[in-house]
Amino acid sequence: MPNHPDVMEKLVSLCKRRGFVFQSSEIYGGTGAVWDYGPLGVELKRNLQDRWWKAMVRQRDDIEGLDTAILMHPRVWEASGHIGGFVDPLVDCSNCKKRFRADDPKIKGTPGEPDAQCPACGMKGTLSAPRLFNLMFKTFMGPVEDSAATIYLRPETAQGTYVNFLNVQQSTRQRIPFGIAQIGKAFRNEITPGNFIFRTREFEQMEMQFFVEPGSDMKWFEYWKEQRMKWHQGLGLAHDRLQFHQHSADELAHYARAAFDVQFDFGGSLGFQEIEGIHNRGDFDLTQHQKFSGKKLEYFDHAANKRYVPFVVETAVGPNRTLLAILVNGYREENVEGETEGRTVLGLSPALAPIKAGVFPLVKKDGMPEMAHKIADDLRNVFPVFYDDSGAIGRRYRRQDEIGTPFCITVDGESTTADTVTVRDRDSLLQERIATDKLREYIGQRIAE
Numbered sequence: 216m217p218n219h220p221d222v223m224e225k226l227v228s229l230c231k232r233r234g235f236v237f238q239s240s241e242i243y244g245g246t247g248a249v250w251d252y253g254p255l256g257v258e259l260k261r262n263l264q265d266r267w268w269k270a271m272v273r274q275r276d277d278i279e280g281l282d283t284a285i286l287m288h289p290r291v292w293e294a295s296g297h298i299g300g301f302v303d304p305l306v307d308c309s310n311c312k313k314r315f316r317a318d319d320p321k322i323k324g325t326p327g328e329p330d331a332q333c334p335a336c337g338m339k340g341t342l343s344a345p346r347l348f349n350l351m352f353k354t355f356m357g358p359v360e361d362s363a364a365t366i367y368l369r370p371e372t373a374q375g376t377y378v379n380f381l382n383v384q385q386s387t388r389q390r391i392p393f394g395i396a397q398i399g400k401a402f403r404n405e406i407t408p409g410n411f412i413f414r415t416r417e418f419e420q421m422e423m424q425f426f427v428e429p430g431s432d433m434k435w436f437e438y439w440k441e442q443r444m445k446w447h448q449g450l451g452l453a454h455d456r457l458q459f460h461q462h463s464a465d466e467l468a469h470y471a472r473a474a475f476d477v478q479f480d481f482g483g484s485l486g487f488q489e490i491e492g493i494h495n496r497g498d499f500d501l502t503q504h505q506k507f508s509g510k511k512l513e514y515f516d517h518a519a520n521k522r523y524v525p526f527v528v529e530t531a532v533g534p535n536r537t538l539l540a541i542l543v544n545g546y547r548e549e550n551v552e553g554e555t556e557g558r559t560v561l562g563l564s565p566a567l568a569p570i571k572a573g574v575f576p577l578v579k580k581d582g583m584p585e586m587a588h589k590i591a592d593d594l595r596n597v598f599p600v601f602y603d604d605s606g607a608i609g610r611r612y613r614r615q616d617e618i619g620t621p622f623c624i625t626v627d628g629e630s631t632t633a634d635t636v637t638v639r640d641r642d643s644l645l646q647e648r649i650a651t652d653k654l655r656e657y658i659g660q661r662i663a664e
């Protein structure tokens with residue numbers, strides 16, 4: 216098993232220094248496990264979300280997009296099992312951060328006492344006393360703060376999709392098998408959050424529910440497993456850092472027929488962790504909503520002249536956690552041949568990089584800044600670029616390497632007469648001379664790869 220170094224501490228500092236991720240409400244001392252995305256972070260996250268949307272919705276005729284509200288009818292959470300299921304007495308281990316039901320037979324000793332032993336990491340005295348815990352954030356709707364007005368912030372986007380299953384199917388006239396995808400915020404009052412943006416209390420999900428005829432579910436489950444792994448590989452995540460983890464019988468949710476996680480090796484002690492879950496949920500969700508709402512959520516198959524409640528294969532991935540994987544995967548420090556100063560590089564795939572090109576005049580005279588400004592303004596119409604004329608050219612290259620900018624365009628003495636510029640590749644460090652009027656095409660092609 217590869218043992219990648221732990222780069223988390225260095226990344227947290229780079230993310231703050233360069234404007235990827237800031238602690239929420241930092242000037243007040245921060246909010247627990249909540250983070251804000253800075254100018255570069257928001258671009259990177261958006262590129263990631265757009266890529267998912269394109270692969271899951273735009274490029275397919277069998278998946279529809281949806282955007283449902285965060286606040287839903289409270290009965291939704293009774294039907295989904297989040298209200299009943301999320302208020303168990305739980306204990307957590309301060310060492311390995313795992314959480315257990317207080318009545319877990321694998322716990323030896325009394326939780327909260329020094330004799331108690333964590334069933335996962337085996338440490339003694341690290342288990343908290345049992346406490347009732349509901350992962351959902353609760354608030355009130357309207358002016359009266361009583362139990363009748365209680366409402367929850369959704370802990371997943373999927374339920375908004377289930378309750379809209381027929382609205383989407385009927386308005387689009389989709390036939391099974393088809394899917395519904397959405398990207399949106401989710402909130403979980405995690406008791407063991409941490410590892411930077413890995414596990415937070417406010418995060419986003421990109422979830423797709425694929426509705427299939429019962430009996431064809433395992434075929435579709437295998438299909439989606441393969442598709443989703445390919446998608447992660449396409450982000451540029453190293454193949455040896457990705458693996459599947461199959462849920463064993465005691466990990467499986469009671470309604471799930473099969474579940475696999477896509478795991479990424481975050482390095483150090485965190486190691487392989489889930490970034491996406493692929494679940495065969497059977498007909499559990501639609502059946503529950505039928506029961507609790509009293510409304511039928513059946514599909515009518517015209518060709519076969521039969522009605523049924525479809526099964527669901529779900530793919531659920533977090534853009535925040537995947538963004539962390541992308542940063543961890545891309546971070547490297549290296550020496551450059553012939554130079555004394557090393558460099559820090561974020562080896563992001565050009566398609567995801569927040570800034571596609573740095574544009575520099577070699578010196579601030581002889582018409583070079585004017586020409587560089589003109590190039591930057593032109594390119595800015597198609598993708599984000601950054602104009603920089605401050606400091607030595609080597610420094611300017613380093614600043615772009617550190618934020619993952621794949622190309623640096625330099626206007627030099629030859630440029631103003633020959634109408635050409637140099638384009639430096641972040642990874643190979645090779646410089647090519649390109650005609651100014653070919654720049655859009657050249658970079659456009661490289662970032663589409």
Ligand code: ATP
Nearest residue numbers: 403405413414415418489490491492531532533536
């Ligand atoms: P975990 O076991 O890590 O808590 P989960 O199995 O509860 O995750 P799902 O409910 O399957 O996660 O959610 C799908 C995806 O949403 C996860 O793979 C992860 O990328 C993301 N996700 C879930 N919880 C969080 C969180 N607290 N912070 C950031 N991302 C999260």
